Amino acid sequence: MWKPDRESKKPLYAQIADHLEQRISYGEFPPGSQLPSERKLAEQLGVNRSTVILAFSELRSMGIIEGKSGSGTRVTMTKWGATPKHTPNWKRYAEGGNFLPNLPFMRRIREALSGAPALIDFASGELSGDLAPSEEISNLMSRHQYTAYLGYDHPQGYIPLRQVLVPYLNKYRQIQTTESSILITSGSQQSLYLITQCLLSPGDAVAIEDPSYCYSLPMFQSAGLRLFRLPVDRDGACPEDLRALYRRHRIKMVFLNPNYQNPTGAVLGMERRKRLLELASELGLPVVEDDPFSLTSYGGMPPAPLKAMDAAGSVLYIGSFSKIAASGLRVGWMVAPNAIVERLADARQQMDFGLSVIPQQVAAQFLKSDYFEPHLDRLRMQLQFKRDLLIAALKRELTGLISFTVPEGGLHLWCKLVPQVHDGKLLEEAIRRGVVFVPGSVYGSDSGYVRFTFARARAEDIDAGISRFAEALRALLEVPSP
Amino acid sequence: MWKPDRESKKPLYAQIADHLEQRISYGEFPPGSQLPSERKLAEQLGVNRSTVILAFSELRSMGIIEGKSGSGTRVTMTKWGATPKHTPNWKRYAEGGNFLPNLPFMRRIREALSGAPALIDFASGELSGDLAPSEEISNLMSRHQYTAYLGYDHPQGYIPLRQVLVPYLNKYRQIQTTESSILITSGSQQSLYLITQCLLSPGDAVAIEDPSYCYSLPMFQSAGLRLFRLPVDRDGACPEDLRALYRRHRIKMVFLNPNYQNPTGAVLGMERRKRLLELASELGLPVVEDDPFSLTSYGGMPPAPLKAMDAAGSVLYIGSFSKIAASGLRVGWMVAPNAIVERLADARQQMDFGLSVIPQQVAAQFLKSDYFEPHLDRLRMQLQFKRDLLIAALKRELTGLISFTVPEGGLHLWCKLVPQVHDGKLLEEAIRRGVVFVPGSVYGSDSGYVRFTFARARAEDIDAGISRFAEALRALLEVPSP
Numbered sequence: 001m002w003k004p005d006r007e008s009k010k011p012l013y014a015q016i017a018d019h020l021e022q023r024i025s026y027g028e029f030p031p032g033s034q035l036p037s038e039r040k041l042a043e044q045l046g047v048n049r050s051t052v053i054l055a056f057s058e059l060r061s062m063g064i065i066e067g068k069s070g071s072g073t074r075v076t077m078t079k080w081g082a083t084p085k086h087t088p089n090w091k092r093y094a095e096g097g098n099f100l101p102n103l104p105f106m107r108r109i110r111e112a113l114s115g116a117p118a119l120i121d122f123a124s125g126e127l128s129g130d131l132a133p134s135e136e137i138s139n140l141m142s143r144h145q146y147t148a149y150l151g152y153d154h155p156q157g158y159i160p161l162r163q164v165l166v167p168y169l170n171k172y173r174q175i176q177t178t179e180s181s182i183l184i185t186s187g188s189q190q191s192l193y194l195i196t197q198c199l200l201s202p203g204d205a206v207a208i209e210d211p212s213y214c215y216s217l218p219m220f221q222s223a224g225l226r227l228f229r230l231p232v233d234r235d236g237a238c239p240e241d242l243r244a245l246y247r248r249h250r251i252k253m254v255f256l257n258p259n260y261q262n263p264t265g266a267v268l269g270m271e272r273r274k275r276l277l278e279l280a281s282e283l284g285l286p287v288v289e290d291d292p293f294s295l296t297s298y299g300g301m302p303p304a305p306l307k308a309m310d311a312a313g314s315v316l317y318i319g320s321f322s323k324i325a326a327s328g329l330r331v332g333w334m335v336a337p338n339a340i341v342e343r344l345a346d347a348r349q350q351m352d353f354g355l356s357v358i359p360q361q362v363a364a365q366f367l368k369s370d371y372f373e374p375h376l377d378r379l380r381m382q383l384q385f386k387r388d389l390l391i392a393a394l395k396r397e398l399t400g401l402i403s404f405t406v407p408e409g410g411l412h413l414w415c416k417l418v419p420q421v422h423d424g425k426l427l428e429e430a431i432r433r434g435v436v437f438v439p440g441s442v443y444g445s446d447s448g449y450v451r452f453t454f455a456r457a458r459a460e461d462i463d464a465g466i467s468r469f470a471e472a473l474r475a476l477l478e479v480p481s482p
Numbered sequence: 483m484w485k486p487d488r489e490s491k492k493p494l495y496a497q498i499a500d501h502l503e504q505r506i507s508y509g510e511f512p513p514g515s516q517l518p519s520e521r522k523l524a525e526q527l528g529v530n531r532s533t534v535i536l537a538f539s540e541l542r543s544m545g546i547i548e549g550k551s552g553s554g555t556r557v558t559m560t561k562w563g564a565t566p567k568h569t570p571n572w573k574r575y576a577e578g579g580n581f582l583p584n585l586p587f588m589r590r591i592r593e594a595l596s597g598a599p600a601l602i603d604f605a606s607g608e609l610s611g612d613l614a615p616s617e618e619i620s621n622l623m624s625r626h627q628y629t630a631y632l633g634y635d636h637p638q639g640y641i642p643l644r645q646v647l648v649p650y651l652n653k654y655r656q657i658q659t660t661e662s663s664i665l666i667t668s669g670s671q672q673s674l675y676l677i678t679q680c681l682l683s684p685g686d687a688v689a690i691e692d693p694s695y696c697y698s699l700p701m702f703q704s705a706g707l708r709l710f711r712l713p714v715d716r717d718g719a720c721p722e723d724l725r726a727l728y729r730r731h732r733i734k735m736v737f738l739n740p741n742y743q744n745p746t747g748a749v750l751g752m753e754r755r756k757r758l759l760e761l762a763s764e765l766g767l768p769v770v771e772d773d774p775f776s777l778t779s780y781g782g783m784p785p786a787p788l789k790a791m792d793a794a795g796s797v798l799y800i801g802s803f804s805k806i807a808a809s810g811l812r813v814g815w816m817v818a819p820n821a822i823v824e825r826l827a828d829a830r831q832q833m834d835f836g837l838s839v840i841p842q843q844v845a846a847q848f849l850k851s852d853y854f855e856p857h858l859d860r861l862r863m864q865l866q867f868k869r870d871l872l873i874a875a876l877k878r879e880l881t882g883l884i885s886f887t888v889p890e891g892g893l894h895l896w897c898k899l900v901p902q903v904h905d906g907k908l909l910e911e912a913i914r915r916g917v918v919f920v921p922g923s924v925y926g927s928d929s930g931y932v933r934f935t936f937a938r939a940r941a942e943d944i945d946a947g948i949s950r951f952a953e954a955l956r957a958l959l960e961v962p963s964p
Contacts, residue, residue, distance in 0.1 A: 001641065001662060028663040028820045030795030036820075086766040087795045093735075093768065094825040097680040102828050110637075124634065132632045141840075142624045150614045150808035152606065155592075159483065180483060181510040186668075186834035193833045198579040219832040284568040286575065313512030313569045326632035330838040338510045338518075343576040346584050350701040351675045351833065352668035356812040356841040358623075 003046055012047055013054035020055065021064060024075055030087040035065065035073045043115035100218035105427065105442050112431045120465035122452040123436040125213075125262070125323075125411060131382055131455065132326040136371040137362055144365055152353060155345040157184025157333075158360035164367045165333055172295060174308040175317065175335060183341045185348075186355055187332040188292055189217075191318040194334075194344040195253075195288060196223040205249040209237050211414075213262040214255055215444030229444070230254070232261060234405060236268030239275040246283055253286045259302050260293040263443050263451040264414045265407030273306055281312035288316045292323040295376055297409040298384040313337060321363060323411060323455075324379065330355070331363040383455055386462065387413065390454040393466035401473065402450075411455035414440075416448060421476045423447045429472035435465045485527055494529055495536035502537065503546060506557055512569040517547060517555045525597030582700035587909065587924050594913045602947035604934040605918040607695075607744070607805075607893060613864055613937065614808040618853040619844055626847055634835060637827040639666025639815075640842035646849045647815055654777060656790040657799065657817060665823045667830075668837055669814040670774055671699075673800045676816075676826040677735075677770060678705040687731040691719050693896075695744040696737055697926030711926070712736070714743060716887060718750030721757040728765055735768045741784050742775040745925050745933040746896045747889030755788055763794035770798045774805045777858055779891040780866040795819060803845060805893060805937075806861065812837070813845040865937055868944065869895065872936040875948035883955065884932075893937035896922075898930060903958045905929045911954035917947045 004015040020035070029035055038056065042049040056073055059065045067073040101107070109123045156162065162179035169175040185191045192214075200206065202224025208214040210229035220227055228245045230237040236258060245251050256276075258268035268276075280287050287306060294302040307317035320332030334344070348354060366372060387406075390413055394402060404415045423439040430436060440449025457465055486497040502517070511517055520538065524531040538555055541547045549555040583589070591605045638644065644661035651657040667673045674696075682688065684706025690696040692711035702709055710727045712719040718740060727733050738758075740750035750758075762769050769788060776784040789799035802814030816826070830836065848854060869888075872895055876884060886897045905921040912918060922931025939947055 002660075023660050023662065023820075026658045026660055026663065027792065027795040028660060028823075030819050033819060033821060086763050088762075088766050088768040090768075090795075090819045090821045093681040094821045096683050096686075097829075098683070099680045099829040099832065101825070102831060107828070114636075126633050129633065134632050137632070138627055142627075145620055145624075150616050150619070150810035151608050151611065152809045154596075176508050178484075178505050178508055178510060180505065181508065186836075186838075189832075190834040198581045199575040201578050201580070204578075217832060222832065280570075281568050284570050286570040286572075310509065313509040313572075327634045327835075328632035328839040330835065337512050337515060337572045338505075339515060339572045339576045341510075343583075346589070347579075347581040349584060350581070350671075350699060350704065352672040353809075353812065354668075356668075356838055357810040358841045358844060359838040362840060 001044070013051050013058065016041075016045060016047070016052065016055035017058040020059060021062075024059075024064060029075050030090065031075050031077045032087055033075050033090060035075070037072075038070065040111065043111065046115065098222055098224075100222045102218060103216060103442055105424070105439055106216060108427065108431075109436050109438065112436055116434070118434065119431070120435045120461045120468065121456045122454070122465060122469075123438050124456045125453050126327040127323070127379075127411070127455050128458060130458075131379055132328075133366065133371060133375045134326070136369070136375060137326070137329075137366060140365045140369060140371070141362060144361075150357060153355060153357050153360070155349050155354060156180075156182065156341060157355060158357050158364065161331075161360045161364040161367075162333075164364045168367055169319075169335065173291070173319070174304040177335050181335055181338065181341060183334045183336065183345055183348075184355060184360060185332045185334060186330045186352075187322050187327065188290055188318050188320045189332075190348075191332055191334045192217065192255075192288075192290070193219055194348060195316065196220055196225060198344055198347045199286075199340065200225055200252060204252040205245075207242055207245050207251045207254040209256065209261060211263055211440060211443035211445035211449070212255070212257070213443060216438075216442045232264050232266050234266055235272055236261060236266045237272070237276075239272055239279050242276065243279055246285065251285065253288060254280070255288045255290065256306070257290045257292075258306060259291060260296065260407060260410030262293070262410065263412050263438075263440070265405065265410055265412060267303060267408065270303065273303070273309065277306060277309055277312070277314065280314040285314065286316060287314050288318065290318045292318075292320050293410040295324045296380060296383055296411065298380050298387075299408055302409055307335060316340065324376065325363075325366065329359045329363055331359055382459075383411065386454040386457075386459055389459060389462040390452060390466065393463050397466050397470035398473070401470075411453050413452045413454060415450045415452065417450060417473070419473075419477055420448060421473065425476055426450075426472060429475050430469055433468040433472050435468040435472070437469065483526070486529060495533050495540065498523075498527060498529070498534065498537035499540040502541060503544075506546060511557050512572060513557050513559045514569055515557050515572060517557070519554075520552065522593065525593065528597065580704055580706075582704045584700060585698060585924055587906070587921055588698060590909065590913075591918050591920065594918055598916070600916065601913070602917040602943045602950065603938045604936070604947055604951075605920045606938045607935050608809040609805070609861075609893070609937050610940060612940075613861055614810075615848065615853060615857045616808070618851070618857060619808070619811075619848060622847045622851060622853070623844060626843075632839060635837060635839050635842070637831050637836060638662075638664065638823060639837060640839050640846065643813075643842045643846040643849075644815075646846045650849055651801075651817065655773070655801070656786045659817050663817055663820065663823060665816045665818065665827055665830075666837060666842060667814045667816060668812045668834075669804050669809065670772055670800050670802045671814075672830075673814055673816045674699065674737075674770075674772070675701055676830060677798065678702055678707060680826055680829045681768075681822065682707055682734060686734040687727075689724055689727050689733045689736040691738065691743060693745055693922060693925035693927035693931070694737070694739070695925060698920075698924045714746050714748050716748055717754060718743060718748045719754070719758075721754055721761050724758065725761055725765075728767065733767065735770060736762070737770045737772065738788070739772045739774075740788060741773060742778065742889055742892030744775070744892065745894050745920075745922070745931075747887065747892055747894060749785060749890065752785065755785070755791065759788060759791055759794070759796065762796040767796065768798060769796050770800065772800045774800075774802050775892040777806045778862060778865055778893065780862050780869075781890055784891055789817060798822065806858065807845075807848065811841045811845055813841055864941075865893065868936040868939075868941055871941055871944040872934060872948065875945050879948050879952035880955070883952075893935050895934045895936060897932045897934060899932060899955070901955075901959055902930060903955065907958055908932075908954060911957050912951055915950040915954050917950040917954070919951065 162182040317335040438451040644664045799817040920933040
């Protein structure tokens with residue numbers, strides 16, 4: 001994105017004023033619309049807030065913007081064109097629709113990361129660049145001829161990819177299926193979106209784990225669903241809790257992440273798996289099983305998914321490459337009964353007309369290639385290494401102040417903070433010191449929890465990141481509450 | 483997809499029975515669920531309906547399925563597992579949610595095409611494989627290193643692609659904009675979906691052209707919008723009609739396709755463009771301008787888009803590579819005010835977490851490359867050539883039976899049928915003879931219109947396709963109505 005040129009003779013504030021004037025004249029900020037706050041702009045452009053204030057004052061003196069510094073600056077209505085034009089009230093349109101915005105903490109974290117890429121990132125739930133098989137994928141792309149037909153894809157997704165996924169699911173996840181039962185989606189996210197939008201109706205009750213990454217997704221609330229909680233302990237969610245919820249609220253669907261649950265890292269116990277499936281079958285209750293982390297298992301084979309034991313056909317199974325290869329591929333899959341696959345594929349045509357064939361070709365080549373197994377081995381080793389770095393740093397810096405259970409797979413470590421601190425204040429203190437994490441309340445837990453993703457930061461930054469976090473925490477502890 | 487092996491010694495019906503038994507046992511068709519109809523399965527597998535009837539009878543005798551031939555065949559409840567399991571009522575779930583299914587005619591066409599790929603395709607609104615720059619794209623992919631970071635993309639889309647689109651939009655579409663005003667989407671379809679889902683609320687009134695491809699998209703109805711029609715003549719829609727609609731129904735947004743409108747091919751007249759923009763500004767009414775076809779203009783530069791003359795900032799501009807390069811890339815873009823781009827980018831994170839970076843890298847490379855201009859020249863020439871082939875065939879086969887206006891750009895020819903025929907019957911007669919088209923009623927027009935896409939079929943098939951269509955039409959005319 002545009003940044004002012006610090007080598008230029010033109011002062012920074014004047015460069016910024018010119019840049020904003022251009023964006024205003026092109027219609028990015030139409031007459032009457034609000035400009036980003038001084039703080040936000042300063043963060044985006046990497047300058048002091050005072051520089052932005054100077055730039056705004058320049059634009060104000062030219063009659064292009066109006067409003068006092070600090071209290072919302074607007075583009076003037078009359079400047080552009082001889083007569084005042086009636087621009088649509090874009091702000092009102094932007095506030096319309098059913099779609100809830102992302103959670104404030106998530107937006108704040110994204111904003112901080114985009115303004116300061118050097119922040120140590122324990123927040124983004126993805127692999128670091130060096131863990132992704134970028135070179136392997138680049139090699140495959142230059143080696144294979146991608147002259148395949150580039151027309152609209154099959155509504156269920158690229159057939160050769162679905163054909164490769166059949167033996168993949170059998171070998172790695174003990175799932176028996178056919179290519180016609182598979183829907184390729186834009187990561188797990190699109191599978192969840194399709195399920196919540198197309199199979200459920202506003203007002204329906206669904207059960208999700210507590211804590212759960214599902215809370216971080218306003219899509220559940222946007223779809224008008226009522227969320228009920230299944231507390232997660234070391235062995236995951238409890239079938240008895242599900243039965244009680246069903247009795248009270250007529251649960252329509254249950255969402256589970258049985259292996260290396262996000263955020264807790266818990267693995268659903270074998271006995272509970274059996275009882276959950278029995279219960280689902282007894283109640284005719286669909287189970288959505290999200291399984292993104294299994295192949296990261298540090299110690300060999302993870303437990304088989306629910307889908308592999310699903311004699312009654314209760315499970316919609318979701319998988320993805322995002323956490324085991326590259327989130328930027330945007331390739332995920334769902335295994336589901338025919339009626340569901342057809343319905344969701346049809347609805348998806350209305351939303352985006354299906355996925356690009358190119359990443360699907362690349363994903364299929366990667367799965368078939370000799371690169372896949374060595375990549376997985378390396379990934380597991382590296383993740384375990386980073387997890388251990390994180391744990392060592394936490395023990396050194398924060399013993400007595402936090403507690404956690406060591407996860408055996410996945411990308412995250414879930415920590416309980418012993419002292420009581422304010423989630424938002426802790427996040428701001430951490431950002432100020434150059435580190436981000438996700439406050440536990442994002443996942444629906446009580447305040448006082450933190451999710452650290454150890455997969456995303458560079459190994460050499462983990463130590464420093466935790467030192468900064470510890471400083472931030474201590475800074476809050478030193479200030480007595482008023 | 484799986485097809486029976488005609489070389490095998492095992493009879494076709496037995497192969498089909500085994501195949502279905504496997505899919506049933508894997509849960510694709512759970513206990514109690516309905517199997518596809520005999521006709522549909524026969525079409526999918528490329529066999530006679532009698533072969534499917536035999537296969538069903540085999541499965542029925544094994545107790546795997548039940549129900550009479552021809553009247554809906556179901557998987558039995560008790561066969562799988564000792565005690566009857568309660569499979570979720572997937573059919574009811576598939577019927578839930580807000581999302582309307584695709585139109586029956588569109589489903590029928592897709593079904594026919596997937597069963598018989600040799601059908602001559604005047605229905606799919608896309609380029610034929612030889613018109614897409616497949617070789618150029620393959621060359622670019624093997625030449626460039628795609629080792630870029632494969633993490634989650636910027637919510638607005640890949641920055642280098644947005645940076646290339648700024649001069650592209652300026653050079654080819656006379657639009658001045660900045661990379662921060664651009665949102666990359668999965669084709670125009672996703673732009674429309676985001677707008678209808680996130681900027682409008684159920685019950686809102688919107689104006690669309692009549693006829694319009696928008697009618698073929700149940701997304702408008704799925705979003706609960708009330709659609710009002712702006713009749714399209716040779717010069718497109720009339721500003722006065724829009725004013726009347728606004729007065730009566732408080733229109734909240736208007737959707738236009740000013741250049742080579744789909745399906746009519748009409749170009750909005752210059753005088754009307756000015757009056758429409760004045761009206762939009764007077765009413766504070768947002769205009770969504772979909773502009774997928776402009777660069778196909780056979781005779782040089784097409785009219786500039788509304789967005790290029792949009793002094794009041796009323797226009798949301800939508801473009802895409804689907805009709806000028808390859809629909810399978812799934813790369814489109816929207817140019818919009820900041821508040822809208824941020825809102826839609828945020829909502830899209832909830833739906834699919836953004837596009838894959840790979841096709842965006844490829845699209846950026848292609849736009850920057852020396853391939854782009856020669857590709858466009860060749861595309862325009864070839865489209866004009868195919869249009870002329872279609873017109874010659876229509877004149878030879880159907881003079882007196884149809885009328886049309888010759889389009890100067892785009893992929894489609896819109897025809898009025900002089901005799902009165904039944905839309906659905908004509909389509910079935912055509913499918914039986916090996917050709918598909920889209921009945922005009924799909925676009926909201928009265929029955930008696932047909933859209934022929936000349937871009938998709940191979941040039942050498944156009945003649946035969948129109949002969950078959952003429953036969954189908956004549957077959958209906960010969961049978962007197964009962």
